[in-house]
Amino acid sequence: MSTVTVRPEVMATKPYAPGLTIEEIKEKYGLDTVIKLASNENPLGTSPIVQKTVAKHAANIFRYPQNGNPRLNKAISEKIGVDEKCIISGNGSDEIIDLIIRVKAQPGRDEVITYESCFSMYSLMSRLCGIKFKQLQRNENFKQPVLEIARAATENTAAVFITSPDNPTGLAVSVDEIRQAAEIMPSETIFVVDEAYIDFASPAEKYNMIPLLREFPNLVLTRTFSKAYGLAGLRVGYGIMHEDLADYITRARAPFTVNLIAEEAAIAALNDDIFYNETLKVVKEGKQQITDGLEKLGCKVLPSQSNFVMFTPPCSAQKLFEELLKKGVIVRYLKSFGYSDYIRVNMGTARENDVFLKQAAEIING
Template identity: 60%
Template sequence: MREFTMRPEVMDFESYTPGLTIEQIKERYGLDQVIKLASNENPLGASPVVQKVIERHAASVFRYPQNHSPRLVAELSRHLGVDESHIVVGNGSDEIIDMLIRMKCRPGMDNILCYSNSFSMYKLTARLCGVEYREVPRGDDLALPLDALAEAVDEKTAMVFVTSPDNPTGLAASVEDLSVLAGVLPENCLLVVDEAYIDFVWPPESYTPMQAYDKFSNLVVLRTFSKAYGLAGMRLGYGVMPASIADYLKRARLPFTVNLLAEEAGIAALNDEEFYHATLDAVMRGRDYLRDELEKLGCEVVPSQANFLMFTPPAPAQKLFKELLKKGVIVRPLASFGLGRSIRVNVGTESENKAFIQAMAEVLNNE
């Protein structure tokens, strides 16, 4: 068979391997019920209002959507208090990350800066685009190393990524610290703050720079509909950025990347305040419950501002993960983040949270 030459950047890539599905776990272990607490999804599912909107527009899927999703952009502008010229909607915030790197960074010349044990998409996309990716180590107790990021920047750094709240720790950077970091970056360097979990911080005014967006000239804020709005399967996200950067992204992007149903779902989700606040209530109450119960079981729990908790159990993490699978509970071991002693669990419904804690207690008591 003929061998084709591919770009060197992709020669050693390995396909993303997701965890086992609920159906696979049921079949493997002969279970009737499985609880998935591994992917930071919305514990309440999708809003009933949004589901009805999707059903109502299902017959229109033979039509192309409007390019750049102008109706959703207008709704986001009203919702955020940011001019439409600063907003780019994407097929998940991952698409915005990809566009920013492809359109801002020069392969073989520029570099991107982040920190260790972080979300993998920044590194993966940088490598795919032929852009150097650099990391600085975290601080004590896995703190976000903003000072170290500032010190590591050079004249070829095109972007600095900060996830806040952070995945997988749940730690968040303050507005003041992000403002200082933005202020010391070189003139041509963007500070990209990935706020996938920002809805779950408290108090919100202490953590998101969005409310003072007009004070920044080099800030990009990324957000998603996957978490608080329960639309992970629709793949919908957006970025708020300088208007000049947004204009370049819109000019050079592929057309129609956000599908018609996703745009309708996003508009409906933004206006369903009842479901949104019910989600926040469920997450914050569940987060407190899980933290308290995990600590009673002897786990070291990282203080979280997200819809998940990272903890180090008093037993080998990989063994605990496998034993929980046998009991029908899926959590996320963090070896792929370079944190092999730890596990991440997202907040579920009240009954799911209690079932998880019961399963944890049973496994640890048998150690």
């Protein structure tokens, strides 16, 4: 029997349940090779330049990193053309999401608003903080209800979250739509656009929210090094926001959450244009390959601005997911998002995409 109890919000929370790892799948199904297309990771792996940087700094890890990671913030600031005072680096963008909710929302009074079937972290962090969590219905064809959320926000809405490009649908929201929503949103509500997949959205101008930061001091953009930069395992992300909010967040955060190796790796990744551009190319080609292949198999594929697509197969999605797993291909079954007829698959290398399509064909065509 447990000797202590904890806050009711924590007692009521189930721990985050990630999918099985490659090693676990190999062992469970007796497989030698497994292809993982389930977590939207980089198809090219880790940049060789980043690998060298990590090795080079291994001898320094007895030192603490510089608190607040000013070198990384400066490198990001130069890359995106925003003052470094407006940037907060974090242990993945998950940390930035958590900080925004903790810094802004008052338990028992405030709420966070987003929409159904969205990234689970917004709900997890809100509920743990004792904050009401509201989810609006999506519009037709899964579109994010951006204006509806802006209209629903009140003085007790601490923050709203829109993911663009969205996970799991891949749909992106244009700058014009975000501007329209920001204009009617209460100025005290933090308007977060989660841009974990922004690198893959095209054309870039249509989705570039950075100019809006000057117009709307309550707008926050969150980004990550986990996807296009291939650093998911190192945990680095950042938020772009008004410098006053960045200052408040700095007061509330634990020190040193972006470790020394992660900081060096992220700076090296930002400078490695070749790897970054190659990633975008492989993802773009892979998206075409997978979309064409799935459509030939009779699947309905949503248009995606991201490094994955969501689709519904002409057979049971659960069966397709389970049979793929047995054949050593891990994709994401979207039942936990509330879409039991859908699967999300991210772009791998051309060979991995090919294996996925061949195995899916065998299952679908019986």
